[in-house]
Amino acid sequence: MFKIIKIAWRNIWRNKLRSSVVMISIILGLWSGLFILAMTYGLNEQRIDGAINTVLSHIQIHNPDFLNDQKINDTIINKEFVLNSIKNTDKVYKFTERLISTGMVSNAKGSYGIQLTGINPDTEKQVTEIYSKLIDGEYFTKLKRNPAVIGEKLAKKMKLKLNSKIIVTLQNTKGDLTNAAFRIEGIFKTQNTIFDETTIFVRKTDLSKIIGLTNGQIHEIAIVGKSLEDSKLIANNLKNIDKLNKIQTWSEISPELGYAQEMMSTFLIIFMGIVLMALSFGIINSMLMAVLERKKELGMLMAIGMKKRSIFIMITFETIFLTLIAAPIGLLFSYISIEYFAKHGIDLSNFASGLESLGIGAIIHTYLPVKMYFEVSLLTVLVAFISSLFPARRALKLNPAEAIKSL
């Protein structure tokens, strides 16, 4: 067996050009597959991180009725008990309280539908990162009376600047419409233009006065765990304690993020399938040529008494050797390029508006879990092995008498 493997090893260096073509195709196949995976993973991670860090947090708690039609009176039930439960729940990192009201914002340029989110700036900073997304102004530190922080897209649409005044029309707890004036203290820009266009942050205390909610009632509690992976555990623990309110993880609140992940997984399977299939045909083609070119030699080997099984093993090993040389090189190239673009990002500013409307930033940072390197490499070796079977099988079908005669 060792001699047969030795022959296989030497055979691959007989036609260096062909072997190089096979190896380059494996390297490129592996690299393109892994890089696209890393881009897609990075894109999805960024989208999820963006959503979680700007507003979603890991877990949210609401009055179940509030989720149906966001009625102003459907506040959290037994708020103090819920807050105490959160404080005592393992793996909870921070949490914040919010008021949420939908309404209209107006100025001389027009009126637009918005969601007004009343926050406690100090605790909100511990849960979300809107404060770090400010491109202009301050985050509730300057203005004393009714400050508001709005998105860049809305500011542009309404031609608002810092200190500009906006009128917000909302429904109060009695069901009447009420108006309030706010001044722009800060303008933020996230990677989600729809969010930037429709969200206004104000202080919870200001909003509660306007809509008439008393006794510190709130609509939403946003919680972050010590890590994203803890979300389900924390939510389940809280669900056991609090049966009255609705407790949801980020993926339950925003299922489209989960769907996108699933969709991307499916897309990646299809993409990898196409890459591997192309790779497979490349290998089959080259190895088949290698077999047909050596018909005479293979015929001679059969004639002098080399078993078909040994010939099969020899051809298969030739492909496996090529793969074992090429795969680590492909992996190394992939790792270097993925790590480089993880640090520096891929600038897709030309497509920024389209990407940002999907909640994705214009700079994509590649990311690939370590296990994916192993899985894709294993898959590549497997495909190469399977691809080698056809040329090897073809070799077995040679008739030694005819093969020896062939030129």
Place this chain on the structure above:
Amino acid sequence: MNNIVIKTNNLSKIYHQGEIEVNALNNVSCEFQKGEFTAIVGPSGSGKTTFLNIIGGLDSPTSGYVQIADVNISKLKSSKLIDFRLHNIGFIFQAYNLIPVLTAKENVEFIMLLQGTDKEYRNKRTHDLLEEVGLGELVNRRPTQLSGGQQQRVAVARALASKPRFILADEPTANLDSKSTTQLLDIMAKLNEEEGTTFIFSTHDQRVIDRAKRIIVLEDGKIVEDKK
């Protein structure tokens, strides 16, 4: 004492070239004794190579059979036949057909490796055979580093390595110059004389025919003359 190495009985081989039937062999019956030095001659298309291929178990007859050492090889299955060839038949091909990635030594050794012989035996026999064919100094050269005559001598050593009952050589001198042909024939004649190795050639080459002890003439797939 039965010295018959090969016995063929009514061997026929019909090929189909498109819709045309070609009778490559037509009821060929003959016997080969141990230690013969036989040339099978005849014009192109007379059936020489087909005859050799069938005797060597590389091809199967349409009818009739080949018996080697009491084994009807025409009835053997492909895998058994490969094994039978490995242990009983040596081959020398017109185009040498050495394994290009192996050295002369490794080419000779390879067949013994397939037989599963031990390393010490392989090394000794390889060394002896390559010395015998006059290539003791060139054992580590690959086929591309050897002349045609030298390659064919490696092929002879390889054919002998497995200690076969007989050696089949299909036009072994066709690609060789006069000097190499003479050297090769001398080696084969010596092996035949001194060690009793049985050689069966197919050839057009008068120099080979002149050295043969038995000449079988084939024409249109039939034996028309068998001179001893």
